Structure formats: C-alpha cells, structure tokens
Amino acid sequence: MADDAVNALFDAARDAMAHAHVPYSRFPVGAAIRDGEGRVHTGANIEVVSFPEGWCAETTAIGHMVMAGGRHIEEVAVIAEKLAKCTPCGGCRQRLAEFGTAETKVHLCDETGVVETVRLSDMLPMGFDAELSK
Ligand code: THU
Numbered sequence: 001m002a003d004d005a006v007n008a009l010f011d012a013a014r015d016a017m018a019h020a021h022v023p024y025s026r027f028p029v030g031a032a033i034r035d036g037e038g039r040v041h042t043g044a045n046i047e048v049v050s051f052p053e054g055w056c057a058e059t060t061a062i063g064h065m066v067m068a069g070g071r072h073i074e075e076v077a078v079i080a081e082k083l084a085k086c087t088p089c090g091g092c093r094q095r096l097a098e099f100g101t102a103e104t105k106v107h108l109c110d111e112t113g114v115v116e117t118v119r120l121s122d123m124l125p126m127g128f129d130a131e132l133s134k
Pocket of ligand 1: 022025027029044045046047054055056057058078086087088089092
C-alpha cells in the first residue's frame with residue numbers, strides 16, 4: 001500500500017537521523033531514498049571541524065544509493081530533529097535532480113511523520129541541466 005511505503009520511508013529517515021555526526025551544529029538530519037527498484041537507502045548529515053567540508057543527510061543517502069547500483073530516485077523523505085519541516089538545501093536539490101525526475105516526491109517530515117509532499121520540479125525550478133548526458 002502506498003501509505004505504508006511512505007511510512008516505511010519516514011521510519012527509515014528517522015532511524016538514519018540517529019547516526020548524524022553533528023558536533024558543531026547539533027542539528028541532526030536524516031534522509032531516506034526509495035530507488036527505482038524499490039530499495040531504500042539512508043543517510044545522515046556528517047560534519048567536519050572545517051565547517052564547509054561537512055555534508056548533508058540527503059547527500060549521504062545518494063552516495064549509498066549509487067554505491068548499491070541505484071541510479072533513480074522515486075521518492076525521498078527528510079527529517080530534522082529541531083525543525084518541523086526541513087527542506088533540502090540548494091546543493092542537495094541539484095544532487096537529487098541528478099537522479100530524480102520532475103515527478104520525484106520529496107516528503108518533508110517532522111517527528112510524527114510526513115508533513116508535506118512536494119514534487120522535485122517545484123522544489124528546484126529551472127535547475128541546471130547542461131544536457132551533457134543526453
Ligand atoms: N542539513 C542537512 O543534512 N540537510 C538539509 O536538507 C539541510 C541541512 C545539515 C547540514 C548541517 O550539518 C546541518 O544540517 C545544519 O545546517
């Protein structure tokens with residue numbers, strides 16, 4: 001059932017958030033991607049003392065997906081412990097677009113579940129596409 005699948009993705013994002021390495025911001029984030037084969041890949045944000053060198057939960061999840069052979073994002077759930085609706089940063093929107101489509105669903109969550117679902121094309125209008133891979 002579709003709702004069960006979304007709830008499972010939310011659970012995976014929330015569980016992933018527990019792995020965040022955030023000694024500097026103290027702002028844990030979790031993300032979970034469902035790929036084209038229905039597999040779930042998770043990630044948390046990982047920070048580095050040289051602050052710009054850290055990276056987001058979505059980026060960790062994308063890395064796990066790619067290393068598992070996944071190349072398509074059907075949907076992604078994002079949760080932050082301290083924000084009711086954590087929207088992906090600009091860089092992550094472009095990374096999600098690399099493997100998503102206009103119809104890829106972005107589920108914005110709080111600690112109780114999905115708060116809002118947005119299409120990726122609404123989240124990244126006019127995103128860069130050099131058509132290098134076409
Ligand atoms: N962060 C994410 O992991 N994902 C987002 O969508 C927004 C921001 C992280 C980056 C940094 O570790 C912390 O949240 C505070 O900005």
